[in-house]
Amino acid sequence: MTEKPVYTEFHPRWYRTRVSTYWWLDRTPYVKFILRELSSIFVAFFVVITLLQIRALGQGPQAYPAFQQRLQAPIMVILNILSLLFVLFHTITWFNLTPKAIVLRVRGRRLPDLLIAAPNYVAWLVVSGVIAWIVTGG
Amino acid sequence: MADKITLEVARYDPERHTEPTFEKYEVPFRKDWVILDALNYIKDRLDGSLSYRWSCRTGICGSCGMMVDGEPKLTCATFLSSYAPGPVRVEALRNFPIVRDLVIEMTDFMVKLKKVKPWIVRENEKPISQGEYLQTPEQLENYKQFSMCINCLLCYAACPVYGLDNLFTGPAAIALAQRYNLDSRDVGARERREILSDHEGIWGCTFVGECTEVCPKHVDPAGAIQQYKVDAAIDWFKSFLLPRGAK
Amino acid sequence: MDSSSHDVLLVGGGGAGLRAAIAVAEVNPKLSVAVVSKVYPMRSHTVSAEGGAAGVARPDDSLDEHAYDTISGGDWLCDQDAVEAFVKEAREELLQMEHWGCPWSREPDGRIAVRPFGGMKKERTWFAADKTGFHMLHTLFQTSLKYNAITRYDEWFVTKLLVDDGRVQGVVAIELMSGKIQAITSKAVIVCTGGCGKVFPFTTNANIKNGDGMALAYRAGCPLKDMEFVQYHPTGLPFTGILITEAARAEGGYMLNKDGYRYLQDYDLGKPQPGPVLRTMELGPRDRLSQAFVKENEKGRTIEGPYGPVVHLDLRHLGAKLINTKLPFVRELCLKYQNIDPIKELIPVRPVVHYMMGGVHTNMNGATPIKGLYAAGEVACVSINGANRLGSNSLPELLVFGARAGKSAAAFASDQRPAGSAALTQAMDEQRRLEEQFLRKAGGRERVATIREEMQKAVESGAGIYRTAKTLQESANKLQELQERFPNIALDDHSRTFNTELTSALELSFMLDVATSIVQCALHRKESRGAHQRTDFPGRNDTEYLAHSLVTRKEDGSSQLKYLPVTITRWPPGQRVYGR
Numbered sequence: 001m002t003e004k005p006v007y008t009e010f011h012p013r014w015y016r017t018r019v020s021t022y023w024w025l026d027r028t029p030y031v032k033f034i035l036r037e038l039s040s041i042f043v044a045f046f047v048v049i050t051l052l053q054i055r056a057l058g059q060g061p062q063a064y065p066a067f068q069q070r071l072q073a074p075i076m077v078i079l080n081i082l083s084l085l086f087v088l089f090h091t092i093t094w095f096n097l098t099p100k101a102i103v104l105r106v107r108g109r110r111l112p113d114l115l116i117a118a119p120n121y122v123a124w125l126v127v128s129g130v131i132a133w134i135v136t137g138g
Numbered sequence: 139m140a141d142k143i144t145l146e147v148a149r150y151d152p153e154r155h156t157e158p159t160f161e162k163y164e165v166p167f168r169k170d171w172v173i174l175d176a177l178n179y180i181k182d183r184l185d186g187s188l189s190y191r192w193s194c195r196t197g198i199c200g201s202c203g204m205m206v207d208g209e210p211k212l213t214c215a216t217f218l219s220s221y222a223p224g225p226v227r228v229e230a231l232r233n234f235p236i237v238r239d240l241v242i243e244m245t246d247f248m249v250k251l252k253k254v255k256p257w258i259v260r261e262n263e264k265p266i267s268q269g270e271y272l273q274t275p276e277q278l279e280n281y282k283q284f285s286m287c288i289n290c291l292l293c294y295a296a297c298p299v300y301g302l303d304n305l306f307t308g309p310a311a312i313a314l315a316q317r318y319n320l321d322s323r324d325v326g327a328r329e330r331r332e333i334l335s336d337h338e339g340i341w342g343c344t345f346v347g348e349c350t351e352v353c354p355k356h357v358d359p360a361g362a363i364q365q366y367k368v369d370a371a372i373d374w375f376k377s378f379l380l381p382r383g384a385k
Numbered sequence: 386m387d388s389s390s391h392d393v394l395l396v397g398g399g400g401a402g403l404r405a406a407i408a409v410a411e412v413n414p415k416l417s418v419a420v421v422s423k424v425y426p427m428r429s430h431t432v433s434a435e436g437g438a439a440g441v442a443r444p445d446d447s448l449d450e451h452a453y454d455t456i457s458g459g460d461w462l463c464d465q466d467a468v469e470a471f472v473k474e475a476r477e478e479l480l481q482m483e484h485w486g487c488p489w490s491r492e493p494d495g496r497i498a499v500r501p502f503g504g505m506k507k508e509r510t511w512f513a514a515d516k517t518g519f520h521m522l523h524t525l526f527q528t529s530l531k532y533n534a535i536t537r538y539d540e541w542f543v544t545k546l547l548v549d550d551g552r553v554q555g556v557v558a559i560e561l562m563s564g565k566i567q568a569i570t571s572k573a574v575i576v577c578t579g580g581c582g583k584v585f586p587f588t589t590n591a592n593i594k595n596g597d598g599m600a601l602a603y604r605a606g607c608p609l610k611d612m613e614f615v616q617y618h619p620t621g622l623p624f625t626g627i628l629i630t631e632a633a634r635a636e637g638g639y640m641l642n643k644d645g646y647r648y649l650q651d652y653d654l655g656k657p658q659p660g661p662v663l664r665t666m667e668l669g670p671r672d673r674l675s676q677a678f679v680k681e682n683e684k685g686r687t688i689e690g691p692y693g694p695v696v697h698l699d700l701r702h703l704g705a706k707l708i709n710t711k712l713p714f715v716r717e718l719c720l721k722y723q724n725i726d727p728i729k730e731l732i733p734v735r736p737v738v739h740y741m742m743g744g745v746h747t748n749m750n751g752a753t754p755i756k757g758l759y760a761a762g763e764v765a766c767v768s769i770n771g772a773n774r775l776g777s778n779s780l781p782e783l784l785v786f787g788a789r790a791g792k793s794a795a796a797f798a799s800d801q802r803p804a805g806s807a808a809l810t811q812a813m814d815e816q817r818r819l820e821e822q823f824l825r826k827a828g829g830r831e832r833v834a835t836i837r838e839e840m841q842k843a844v845e846s847g848a849g850i851y852r853t854a855k856t857l858q859e860s861a862n863k864l865q866e867l868q869e870r871f872p873n874i875a876l877d878d879h880s881r882t883f884n885t886e887l888t889s890a891l892e893l894s895f896m897l898d899v900a901t902s903i904v905q906c907a908l909h910r911k912e913s914r915g916a917h918q919r920t921d922f923p924g925r926n927d928t929e930y931l932a933h934s935l936v937t938r939k940e941d942g943s944s945q946l947k948y949l950p951v952t953i954t955r956w957p958p959g960q961r962v963y964g965r
Contacts, residue, residue, distance in 0.1 A: 194433050
C-alpha cells in the first residue's frame with residue numbers, strides 16, 4: 001500500500017494482509033495443488049507430441065524415422081520423463097479426488113471412497129493392458 | 139513438563155498501529171488448557187486490552203477461529219500441549235480484513251450466506267395443522283453432513299482462491315446452498331444454481347481441498363462444491379440436449 | 386448523537402429473539418424489525434442445547450400429561466394457564482420448525498422421531514441428533530434471512546432501555562466494530578438475551594450469558610421474578626462446564642469420592658450394584674446427586690482439583706468398546722476440549738449451574754408491566770418452569786413465547802407514536818455516562834476479572850445448591866461491597882475499536898445486579914422448593930410461598946420484594962415425585 005489510510009473516529013481502518021506471490025509455498029497441500037495445476041502444461045505437451053507424431057506418420061515412411069530421431073534428443077527424453085511423472089501425478093490425484101465429487105448410495109448407505117476411486121484404477125489398468133497387448137503385437 | 143509456555147499474539151489497534159505486530163506473553167502450561175484458555179488468562183491477568191471473540195468453549199458457536207502457528211483452528215479445541223515447548227503464534231484468521239488484534243471483519247460472509255438463499259424454498263406450503271413433511275432417515279442423511287456448518291470460517295482462511303479473489307462465494311456458503319438443494323423438502327435448487335453458476339460461484343473453486351481438511355465439523359465443503367459442479371454440468375447438458383423437456 | 390428508528394426492536398438474536406423477529410415480520414410485514422445482538426446471531430447460546438425439545442407427538446400421549454409433568458417437575462410453582470398454552474403451542478411451533486427446514490431425526494417411515502427424557506413420562510422429546518439447539522438456531526437464523534423487514538445490528542451491545550412516559554421507546558447501544566454509541570428508538574422492545582450462568586463460577590453457560598437483559602429490564606423498573614431458582618446439573622466438567630450427560634451414568638458409570646468409594650450409597654439412594662439400576666445410586670434424581678456432592682465436600686471427601694473440589698465419574702470399567710459405541714459423544718467432548726480419555730482416566734466432575742428458572746416478569750404474551758417492553762426465552766419468567774425446569778422444555782419455550790411476544794409486540798407497535806424527544810435526551814445522558822465512567826476513565830485499581838471472580842465465589846457460597854439465612858446474608862454483604870468497588874475498576878483498553886474490556890466491564894455491572902436479585906429472592910423465600918433448598922427451612926410451605934417472588938429496583942438502587950400468587954387451574958399442589 002502506498003498511502004496509509006488514517007484512522008478517523010468511529011470509522012475503523014481494517015488491516016488487509018496482502019497475499020504473497022509465493023503463498024503456495026506456505027503449505028505442502030498448496031504446493032501439491034500448484035503442481036497439479038502445473039501438470040496441465042505437460043498434459044498439453046503430450047498432446048502436441050502425439051499430434052506431431054500423427055502428422056509425421058501421415059508424411060510417409062521417410063518422415064517418421066526423422067521424427068523418431070528428434071525424439072531421441074536428450075532434451076526431449078528429459079521432457080518426456082518429466083511429463084510422464086506430472087501426468088502420473090495428475091492422474092493419481094485426480095482419481096483420488098473422484099469420491100469427493102461423486103456420491104453414490106446403495107440402499108441408503110454411502111459407498112465408501114475406495115469403491116468410487118478403485119474403478120478408475122481398474123479401468124486405467126485394463127486400458128493400459130490392451131494398449132500394451134497391441135503394441136507388443138499380441 | 140515445563141510449567142510455562144510463551145504465546146506470540148498478533149496485536150493491532152487501528153487507532154494506534156499501521157500494521158499488526160507480535161507481543162509475547164508467558165502463560166501457565168496446563169494439560170487441559172486450550173489456546174483460548176491461555177488468551178483468557180492473558181486478558182484477565184496480564185493485558186485487558188487484548189481483543190478476540192469467544193463464547194461457548196465447546197466448539198459449537200463458531201466464534202473463536204484463529205490462525206495458530208499458521209493454521210486455521212478453533213482455539214477452544216486446540217490444546218496448548220500440542221505446541222509444547224512453544225512459542226505458539228496466534229493471529230487473526232487469514233484472508234479477512236483485521237478489525238483489531240484477533241478480530242476479523244466477516245460481513246462479507248454474511249452477505250454471501252444470504253445470497254445463496256439458505257432457507258427452504260417451496261412451491262406450495264402445507265398448513266402446520268397437516269403435520270410434518272415426511273423425510274426418511276436416508277433423505278435426511280443426504281444433506282445432514284452439510285447442515286453441520288457452524289460458520290466458523292476456518293474454510294475461508296484455508297482457501298487460497300478466496301485469499302486471492304474475495305468475490306469467490308467460498309466453501310461454507312456453497313456447502314449451505316447444497317445443504318438445502320439436497321433437502322427433500324426444498325425445490326430451490328434451480329434458483330440457487332442461477333446464483334452460483336457464475337465464475338464467482340462454484341466454478342471459482344479450483345479444488346485445492348484444504349477447506350475440507352480444516353473443517354472442525356467434517357462438513358466437507360470441497361465435496362459439496364464438486365458435487366454441485368457435477369449436478370450443474372449434467373443440468374447444462376440436459377438443457378442442451380433436450381431444450382424443451384429439461385427441467 | 387446518531388440515531389435510527391424501528392417499529393419493534395429485539396435485544397438478543399438467539400432462538401427466542403429470532404423466533405420473535407420472524408413472528409413480527411409475518412404478522413405485519415409493514416413493520417420494521419431490528420435485531421440488536423452483541424454477537425452474530427448464530428453464535429448465540431441456543432446453539433449449545435443438546436438434548437431436545439418437548440412437544441406431544443404420539444397418539445398415546447396428551448397435552449394434559451405434558452402439562453402435568455411440567456407442573457409437578459416445577460414443584461407447583463408454574464402458572465398453569467401458561468403451561469396449558471405452552472404445551473398446546475409447543476407441538477405447533479416444533480412443526481413450524483420442521484417446515485422451515487430443521488433437520489429433526491426421523492422414524493424409518495419419515496415421521497418425526499421422539500425419545501424419552503428425564504422427568505417426561507411419555508416419549509415426546511424431538512431431537513436433531515445430539516445437536517438440537519444448534520440445528521434450531523441455524524434453521525431460525527437462515528430462515529430469518531428471508532425477511533427483508535428484519536434489520537440486524539450484529540455485534541451491537543445494548544447498555545440501556547429508554548423508558549419515558551411509562552413506555553419503552555428504544556435502547557442505547559454501542560457498535561463494537563467502531564465504538565459508536567447510538568440511540569435506536571422503537572415502539573416496542575423484546576428482550577431475548579438468555580440466562581445468566583456466568584454469575585456462578587461453574588456453569589455450562591457460554592461466556593456471553595451475563596444476564597444482560599435481566600439487568601436492563603431491572604434497571605428500567607421492571608420486576609424480576611423467581612430469581613432464586615437456579616438449576617444445577619450434577620455432572621459437569623469443572624472449569625469448562627462441559628456437560629457429561631446422564632447417559633454416562635445410565636450405561637453404568639460410577640460416582641467416586643477421593644477414596645474411590647461410591648459415596649451415593651450414604652445418601653439414601655439405594656445400595657450399590659455392579660450394573661446400573663433405574664432410580665438408584667448414580668441414576669437418582671439430578672438435584673439429589675448435586676446435594677450429595679455438597680454433603681460429601683463438607684465431610685472433606687472430595688478431591689481438590691486445580692479449580693476447586695471435584696468427585697470422579699469412573700467409566701473405565703465399562704471398557705473401550707462400550708464407551709466407543711454407546712458414549713462416543715462423551716468421549717469426544719472429554720478428549721477434544723479437556724484432554725481426558727475416559728477409557729483410561731477418571732473424569733473430574735462437579736455440579737454446575739445450567740439454567741435460570743427465574744427472569745424478567747412477563748405474562749403469557751411475553752408482556753412485562755412496562756408498556757411496550759416484552760421478554761421471551763430464558764431471560765423471561767412466564768412462568769412455565771416454576772421451581773425447577775424439566776429437561777427439553779426450554780427449547781419449545783423459546784419458540785412458543787418468542788412467537789407470542791413477537792405477535793403481541795407487533796400488535797402493540799402498530800398503533801403507537803414514535804419515540805419522543807425525551808427518549809433522545811435520555812440517550813445522550815447514557816452516552817455521557819459511558820464516556821465518563823468507562824471510555825475516558827483514568828485511574829482505578831480494581832481489575833474486572835478480580836471483581837468477577839469474587840462475585841462468582843460469593844454467589845456460589847451463598848446461593849449455591851444449599852442456602853441458609855447466614856450464608857445468603859454474607860453473600861448479600863459481599864455483593865454490596867463489590868457494587869461499591871466496581872466504580873474503581875481500571876481499564877487497560879481505551880480504544881474505541883472492538884473494545885472487549887469495555888463490554889466485559891459492562892457485563893460485570895449487569896451481573897452484579899442480577900446476582901444481587903438472586904440472593905435477595907433466595908434470602909426472602911423461607912422454604913425449600915424445587916431448586917431452592919434452604920437448610921434452615923427444609924420443607925415446602927404452600928400456605929406462605931405458593932407464590933412468585935417479584936423483586937423491583939427502587940430509585941436508590943436497593944431492592945424491594947413482593948409475592949404474586951401462582952395461577953392454579955386444574956392441578957392442585959401435590960407431592961413432587963422424584964425420578965423419571
